Amino acid sequence: MNPDERLDALLASVLGQIRGSDPRLNELVSSLVRHLHAFVRETRPTETEWLTGIDFLVRTGQTCTEHRNEVILLSDMLGLTSAVDDVNHAGPAGATPSSVEGPFHSPAPPRENGAWISNGPERERGQVMVVHGRVTDTGGHPLAGATVDIWQADDAGFYDSQDPAQEPGNLRGLFTTGADGAYWFRSIVPSSYPVPTDGPVGELLRGLGRHPMRPAHIHYRVEAPGHRPVTTHVFVAGDAYLGSDAAFAVKEELIVTPVVDEDPGHAAAFGVDGPFADFAFDVRLVAQ
Numbered sequence: 001m002n003p004d005e006r007l008d009a010l011l012a013s014v015l016g017q018i019r020g021s022d023p024r025l026n027e028l029v030s031s032l033v034r035h036l037h038a039f040v041r042e043t044r045p046t047e048t049e050w051l052t053g054i055d056f057l058v059r060t061g062q063t064c065t066e067h068r069n070e071v072i073l074l075s076d077m078l079g080l081t082s083a084v085d086d087v088n089h090a091g092p093a094g095a096t097p098s099s100v101e102g103p104f105h106s107p108a109p110p111r112e113n114g115a116w117i118s119n120g121p122e123r124e125r126g127q128v129m130v131v132h133g134r135v136t137d138t139g140g141h142p143l144a145g146a147t148v149d150i151w152q153a154d155d156a157g158f159y160d161s162q163d164p165a166q167e168p169g170n171l172r173g174l175f176t177t178g179a180d181g182a183y184w185f186r187s188i189v190p191s192s193y194p195v196p197t198d199g200p201v202g203e204l205l206r207g208l209g210r211h212p213m214r215p216a217h218i219h220y221r222v223e224a225p226g227h228r229p230v231t232t233h234v235f236v237a238g239d240a241y242l243g244s245d246a247a248f249a250v251k252e253e254l255i256v257t258p259v260v261d262e263d264p265g266h267a268a269a270f271g272v273d274g275p276f277a278d279f280a281f282d283v284r285l286v287a288q
């Protein structure tokens with residue numbers, strides 16, 4: 001038997017022992033085994049390299065805590081989370097595209113439409129922004145009683161859970177649409193930010209010559225009775241990292257240009273001082 005024949009026989013032997021009662025588990029693991037064996041045949045890792053890889057995976061798991069999931073970060077940084085999103089949410093034209101949830105979601109405080117979600121020191125530093133839009137079906141009919149769950153980073157790129165200067169729930173809000181499907185709130189323009197780089201995934205990014213930055217965005221999770229919920233991001237146009245998001249989550253339909261509004265009457269109507277960024281985003285859900 002030559003070396004290639006031995007590898008063929010080895011793979012067949014492993015696959016031959018996969019015979020569980022769950023056909024989907026058998027399918028998933030068989031495919032994973034085939035691809036990993038192909039990886040070994042293609043790259044011929046040394047034993048030292050293989051153990052380095054195993055040590056990386058062990059440390060990635062050990063870095064996880066209640067508030068940090070380094071394995072999800074690895075999945076995000078390899079584009080795998082976005083790939084899983086793509087194969088599961090190829091929605092019809094006109095529906096708001098989904099995007100990855102990311103690691104920073106937590107239950108948001110319910111707030112009235114128009115409320116400020118920026119209630120910490122960042123409000124003085126950041127550019128004031130009024131975010132508004134409507135939740136509709138794909139035909140444009142308003143959806144009343146839809147919930148719009150919002151979370152975002154501040155002007156320095158930090159979420160409340162990362163920043164002791166922010167109260168829990170800051171820059172988060174759970175809004176409910178009225179009869180016209182509308183939602184709105186006051187906030188500040190978020191900033192681009194780096195993913196955590198002090199763990200094994202940071203080592204990997206440095207080793208690969210990659211930056212850790214995510215373009216500025218607001219996270220949305222929108223639900224309405226009788227409709228498929230959507231979890232997505234809305235990105236701020238003009239961000240330097242839109243073309244190289246470390247998590248590969250940008251979709252063209254999810255980029256919004258904040259329009260600076262200097263009309264004092266508009267500012268008064270929204271209850272803000274001076275010029276503000278007007279950020280409009282409508283959400284279209286697919287009926288179930």
Ligand SMILES: [Fe+2]
Pocket residue numbers: 102104153217219
């Ligand atoms: Fe984020």
